[in-house]
Amino acid sequence: MPKAKYEQLYQILKGKIESGEYPPQELLPSEHMLIAELDCSRNTLRRAVGELVREGYVQTMQGKGVRNIFEPARQATFTLGTIETFAESAARNHWRGTSEILDFAEVTADDALADTTGFTPGTPLYYVQRLHYLNGQPLIMNHSYFRQDVARGLTREIAEGSIYRYLEGELHIQIVNSKRVVTVEKATPLDLQYLAMGGCNCLAVVSSQTYNSDGVMFEYTQSRHHPDYFRFQDNAVRRPGGAS
Amino acid sequence: MPKAKYEQLYQILKGKIESGEYPPQELLPSEHMLIAELDCSRNTLRRAVGELVREGYVQTMQGKGVRNIFEPARQATFTLGTIETFAESAARNHWRGTSEILDFAEVTADDALADTTGFTPGTPLYYVQRLHYLNGQPLIMNHSYFRQDVARGLTREIAEGSIYRYLEGELHIQIVNSKRVVTVEKATPLDLQYLAMGGCNCLAVVSSQTYNSDGVMFEYTQSRHHPDYFRFQDNAVRRPGGAS
DNA sequence: GCCGATTTGTCCGTATGTATC
DNA sequence: CGATACATACGGACAAATCGG
Numbered sequence: 001m002p003k004a005k006y007e008q009l010y011q012i013l014k015g016k017i018e019s020g021e022y023p024p025q026e027l028l029p030s031e032h033m034l035i036a037e038l039d040c041s042r043n044t045l046r047r048a049v050g051e052l053v054r055e056g057y058v059q060t061m062q063g064k065g066v067r068n069i070f071e072p073a074r075q076a077t078f079t080l081g082t083i084e085t086f087a088e089s090a091a092r093n094h095w096r097g098t099s100e101i102l103d104f105a106e107v108t109a110d111d112a113l114a115d116t117t118g119f120t121p122g123t124p125l126y127y128v129q130r131l132h133y134l135n136g137q138p139l140i141m142n143h144s145y146f147r148q149d150v151a152r153g154l155t156r157e158i159a160e161g162s163i164y165r166y167l168e169g170e171l172h173i174q175i176v177n178s179k180r181v182v183t184v185e186k187a188t189p190l191d192l193q194y195l196a197m198g199g200c201n202c203l204a205v206v207s208s209q210t211y212n213s214d215g216v217m218f219e220y221t222q223s224r225h226h227p228d229y230f231r232f233q234d235n236a237v238r239r240p241g242g243a244s
Numbered sequence: 245m246p247k248a249k250y251e252q253l254y255q256i257l258k259g260k261i262e263s264g265e266y267p268p269q270e271l272l273p274s275e276h277m278l279i280a281e282l283d284c285s286r287n288t289l290r291r292a293v294g295e296l297v298r299e300g301y302v303q304t305m306q307g308k309g310v311r312n313i314f315e316p317a318r319q320a321t322f323t324l325g326t327i328e329t330f331a332e333s334a335a336r337n338h339w340r341g342t343s344e345i346l347d348f349a350e351v352t353a354d355d356a357l358a359d360t361t362g363f364t365p366g367t368p369l370y371y372v373q374r375l376h377y378l379n380g381q382p383l384i385m386n387h388s389y390f391r392q393d394v395a396r397g398l399t400r401e402i403a404e405g406s407i408y409r410y411l412e413g414e415l416h417i418q419i420v421n422s423k424r425v426v427t428v429e430k431a432t433p434l435d436l437q438y439l440a441m442g443g444c445n446c447l448a449v450v451s452s453q454t455y456n457s458d459g460v461m462f463e464y465t466q467s468r469h470h471p472d473y474f475r476f477q478d479n480a481v482r483r484p485g486g487a488s
Numbered sequence: 489g490c491c492g493a494t495t496t497g498t499c500c501g502t503a504t505g506t507a508t509c
Numbered sequence: 510c511g512a513t514a515c516a517t518a519c520g521g522a523c524a525a526a527t528c529g530g
Contacts, residue, residue, distance in 0.1 A: 004498065019314045025459060032516060041500045043287075046515090047478075054298075055410035056423050059459055062515045063507035067459040069421075072364070089308060118315070177313075178480045179300050184428055184448045202471055203444035204428045215303055215311040227428035227446055234478070236452075248517065274495060285519045290496090306496045307526030 009038055009048035010031065017057050017070045027065035028058065056235030095134050102194075103129035104156035117145055117220035118209050124148040128159050131194055138195055139226040150218035174213040180206045182232055185224075195226050202229040253292035253395045254283055261301050271309035272302065300479030339378045346438075347373035348400035350392065361389055361464035362453050368392040372403050375438055382439050383470040394462035418457040425451045426476055429468075439470050448474040 013034075016022050029037065035045055049066060052058045059067045103125045107113075114121040125145045132140035144163075146154060151167060158166045167173045185205045187197055195203070203224050210219040257278075260266050275280070279289055293310060293398045315319045334341030349371045351357075358365040369389045376384035388407075390398060395411060402410045411417045429449045431441055439447070447468050454463040 006498080024249075043501090044499060047498095053421075056421060059420055059455060059457075060515065061420075061457055061459070061508085063513080065508095065514065069455060069459055147500075175482050176303055177297075177300060177482065179315075180478045180480060181450075182426055182474075182476040182478070184446065184469075184474055186444065186446075186471075199427075200430065200446050202428065204426075204448075211303060211313060211526080213305055215305075215313055220328050225428075227430075230428055232426040232476070234424045234426070236424060237420070250517080276495080287520085288518060291517095304496065305526085307494080307528080309495065309527095 006044050006047040006051075007042060009040060009045060010051045012038065013048060013052060014057060017052070017068055018072070020072075022068045023066055024070060027067055028067060036215060054235065054237060094117070096136070098133045098136075100131045101128065101156060101159055102131055104128065104159060107145075109145075113145075118126075118217060119145070119220065120145070126151060126154050128163070130159070134229065137229075139189060139229045141194055142226040143224075144219065144221040147216070147218040150212060153231065173218070176211050176213050178208050178210040180209075183207070194225055195224075196230070197226065200227050203227055204232075206232075249284060250288050250291040250295075253284060256282065257292060257296060258301060259272045260407060261296070261312055262316070264316075266312045268312055268314060274309060275300050280343040298479065298481060334378065339381070342377045342380075344375045344377070345372065345400060345403055346375055347371065348403060351389075353389075357389075362461060363389065363391070363464065370395060370398050372398075372407070374403070378473065385435060385438055385468040385475045386465060387468075388463065391460070393460040394456060394460065417462070420457050422452050422454040424453075427451070435468055439468075441470065442472070444468055444471050447471055450474075450476075 013028075017035050022028050031042060031045060031049075038045065049058065049060065053060055057070045058070070061067065064212070076154070078141055093231070107125050107127045109117065109119045109125055110124045111121050111123050113119070114123075117188050119125065123145070126148055128142075128144045128146070130142040130144070131138055132142060134140075144162075149156075150173065151163075151173075154163070154166065168175065168237070182201050183205050187195075187201050187203050191197065191203060199204070204227055206223040206225065208219075209217050210221070211217050257272075266272050272278070275289060275293075276284060279286055282289065293302065293304065297304055301312070301314045303313050303460065305311065314317075346380050351369050351371045353361065353363045353367045353369055355365050357363070358367070363369065365397070368391070370392055372386075372388045372390070374386040374388070375382055376386060378384075390407075392398075394417065395407075396487075398407070398410065412419065427449050428446050430440075431445050432449055435441065435447060441447070450464050450467040450470055452463075452467070453461050455461050455467070
């Protein structure tokens with residue numbers, strides 16, 4: 001399954017930046033040079049570069065060039081702008097991640113739950129409560145709700161493995177986008193019971209609503225992170241960017 | 245000064261979505277229709293739509309159309325992906341925002357400061373400590389460092405007004421991008437002294453490194469937010485090749 | 489299941505504008 | 510001023526996915 005060309009170019013350039021092949025704080029070869037070197041059209045190259053701009057790898061300057069502003073030391077642990085599962089995050093950061101199911105149930109959204117999750121009241125849902133360990137330490141408590149009509153057939157046994165592998169691999173659900181909100185909340189008794197909070201009485205909460213390719217929100221997940229092991233990275237751009 | 249066309253199209257479409265002119269969960273008019281209606285090329289329209297996709301307003305589906313997934317109820321207080329000053333954020337949310345300078349000093353980056361900020365040791369800096377009020381309540385403590393050679397001539401008096409208006413308006417510095425990291429930290433005695441923390445002993449910390457158009461990082465700011473009034477919103481899009 | 493129409497996704501070439509040097 | 514480099518915009522071609530007959 002060959003990827004799109006602009007995606008390949010993006011990977012190539014990103015690789016050269018991360019490996020130091022393009023010196024930090026210096027200009028990359030001009031568009032003209034890169035087009036010749038990578039054998040592509042201008043629009044396609046600019047699309048790849050635009051992606052690098054949005055992710056904070058480079059900075060484009062009209063009339064001057066494209067500057068490499070990648071800093072290897074300050075890497076993200078959790079990256080914004082892309083969807084990643086817990087297992088993928090753990091693997092990328094070379095952490096040993098394990099999970100444990102604390103609860104699995106079938107519930108119906110009442111008014112209160114509908115208000116926090118965004119589902120309409122009365123929707124049949126699966127509820128999955130998971131505890132995630134990094135290097136043996138319990139650091140993340142997850143409360144997930146899945147629409148039963150989308151994630152049909154989900155069981156506790158499946159959730160013991162990878163829910164997303166089931167959704168994507170078995171049910172062929174395409175996850176398209178996910179709206180996320182980061183807040184800081186007081187720790188609940190449940191948080192204190194399972195997570196080693198130390199002296200902190202607050203934790204980082206990532207609430208996300210995930211949509212499939214039919215445009216229906218089929219998942220709401222609240223991830224409650226131990227504050228010491230939470231880091232969310234983002235790059236804000238004034239408004240230049242991509243191509244075509 | 246007229247903006248770029250794709251930017252205008254983006255604003256038009258965003259306005260129609262937010263105002264409900266395009267019904268939620270329904271498909272927008274096809275590219276073909278929009279091109280005729282807005283009198284533009286396909287690439288220009290697609291660029292505007294791409295921006296809406298990244299911001300979670302719409303979802304594109306090959307062979308089907310573009311679905312409106314905007315939800316007015318769940319709005320952001322702080323938006324990711326764009327650069328906003330404190331005053332702009334406050335105004336957009338119809339809050340009464342005021343600020344107070346607690347400290348202004350000229351300092352030189354030592355090893356410890358260089359490590360946290362990302363400046364090279366020995367760099368001459370301005371240090372500005374500000375307290376931000378929303379509707380009269382002290383909620384955000386800001387610690388900012390500016391390179392003296394870039395933000396030259398910055399004084400306490402200027403900082404009493406708008407630092408960014410000085411940098412952009414007077415010094416003609418163009419802010420291009422800003423790398424931001426969100427973490428949760430224990431409250432310091434200083435935090436507890438100035439911010440009404442209630443029972444919380446942690447707060448949300450946004451650390452940002454801001455670059456000008458010459459590619460030099462000229463500002464490091466650490467914003468320490470009261471947890472009850474902190475909300476960071478993001479939209480993640482699934483990339484063709486999955487997570488990288 | 490097939491086929492054609494529709495719709496979005498990718499890629500290319502070109503022309504012109506604008507900022508920098 | 511001219512040369513270089515990025516920014517914007519247009520148009521065309523083909524591919525891939527979807528849907529209805």
